[in-house]
Amino acid sequence: MTDLNGKNIIVTGASGGIGNSIVEKLNQAGANILASGTKTEKLDEIKSKYGNIKTLKFDISQNDKIDEFIENATKELGGSLDCMVNNAGITHDNLAIRMSLEEWQKVIDINLTSTFLMSKSAIKKMLKNKSGRIVNITSVVGHTGNLGQANYTASKAGIIAMSKSLAIEYAKKNININCISPGFIKTAMTDKLDDKFKEAIISKIPSARLGEPDDIANAVLFLCTDQSSYINGETLHVNGGMYMA
Numbered sequence: 001m002t003d004l005n006g007k008n009i010i011v012t013g014a015s016g017g018i019g020n021s022i023v024e025k026l027n028q029a030g031a032n033i034l035a036s037g038t039k040t041e042k043l044d045e046i047k048s049k050y051g052n053i054k055t056l057k058f059d060i061s062q063n064d065k066i067d068e069f070i071e072n073a074t075k076e077l078g079g080s081l082d083c084m085v086n087n088a089g090i091t092h093d094n095l096a097i098r099m100s101l102e103e104w105q106k107v108i109d110i111n112l113t114s115t116f117l118m119s120k121s122a123i124k125k126m127l128k129n130k131s132g133r134i135v136n137i138t139s140v141v142g143h144t145g146n147l148g149q150a151n152y153t154a155s156k157a158g159i160i161a162m163s164k165s166l167a168i169e170y171a172k173k174n175i176n177i178n179c180i181s182p183g184f185i186k187t188a189m190t191d192k193l194d195d196k197f198k199e200a201i202i203s204k205i206p207s208a209r210l211g212e213p214d215d216i217a218n219a220v221l222f223l224c225t226d227q228s229s230y231i232n233g234e235t236l237h238v239n240g241g242m243y244m245a
Helices: 017-028 040-049 063-076 101-129 150-173 195-202 213-224
Strands: 008-011 032-037 054-057 083-086 132-137 175-182 235-238
Touching: 008 017, 008 063, 017 032, 017 040, 017 213, 032 040, 032 063, 040 054, 054 063, 063 101, 083 101, 083 213, 101 132, 101 150, 101 175, 132 150, 132 213, 150 175, 175 213, 213 235
Parallel strands: 008 032, 008 083, 032 054, 083 132, 132 175, 175 235
Antiparallel strands: none
């Protein structure tokens, strides 16, 4: 059963389309959720829509405050942490020869370094419980590469390798670390794409459609439950067959 009653879960990047669906799906399964993001208005909407969900504004680029954030978030949840969903991330696209060091570094710092530090801090809490789950959201382009996204693809590929290393380190402590790699999903970002470009993307997807945010949320739900207890260090591809590992 996909039952998360009594489980304390932190979700970052909760104010986006995918993040919002993750929050909703975990809430339906009975989890105690702390939703985090950078947009106060969006967090207020979550709190209004789901009266039982706690929210905490936080920018994961503030690396020196991550331990404090995890401490405060865990306290809000009642003192323990069962699952961490690292969904927050950014893009800053440019062709490689035009990409500045700042553009490269900012994406690497937020997507990869901050995800590592969030995971590290969460693991410390989970060690006290002698169990835990971490789900890191990566991307299909972390496996395939993509035009104008050398920084983003490097950061997402890095998350995958990093997650495998963490999984090896903490498997004996009953802490599972896995990734979900979304393909092209219907969000506010893809809604802005030119129709011809969107058609070109869909032509490469065997399922012949873009994914829904719920497709990712369903995968997160699975990896947060005991149904996935023997899955560790893996990447679950949710892309309609666009990339088959």
